[in-house]
Amino acid sequence: MKTTPLESILTKSYKQEMLDYMEANPQDFNELVELAITNKQPYSWRAAWLLWSCMKKNDEMVAPHIGRLIKGLDSFKDGHQRNLINILLKMDIPEDYEGQLFDICVNLWMQIEKQSSVRIKAFEVMVSLAKTYPELQHEIKALASDEYIDALSGGIRKSCLRLLGEL
Incomplete structure (x- = not known):
């Protein structure tokens, strides 16, 4: 071809x-x-x-x-x-797609075998959406348990903690 x-x-x-x-x-x-x-x-x-x-x-x-x-x-x-x-x-992101994007990003975040760079980008989207919808902040904080954060590389772990601090 x-x-x-x-x-x-x-x-x-x-x-x-x-x-x-x-x-x-x-x-x-x-x-x-x-x-x-x-x-x-x-x-x-x-x-x-x-x-x-x-x-x-x-x-x-x-x-x-x-x-x-x-x-x-x-x-x-x-x-x-x-x-x-x-x-x-x-x-x-149009409002019609925000929920779907959030769900996909939560799924990516929870896959600890994924590259840290993908997971942190998914987390960045989650935090961004939680700034618009504060009711999501509790869910994100619950998803930021040691199980998920400890699997990240050192520098990306720091980025994740910085993003959490923005909530």
């Missing part, structure tokens, strides 16, 4: 070359979003990483895809999940 120019860039270029390509080829932005949301490896996790790197806060080209980003979050591997969460953290 023939690769697209974007797919080729994703596998053969360094970050700056990828960013330069996207700046020079804005018509490929939709393809980048589609690749990020699907599971077409080795392109998809890289597309998610590049999308996060080149998108604007509350990017209007990403906004229509928030539902699909959230819906598929559970079906990807750790690095891809981390990048998708990073994308979602740059977006204002």
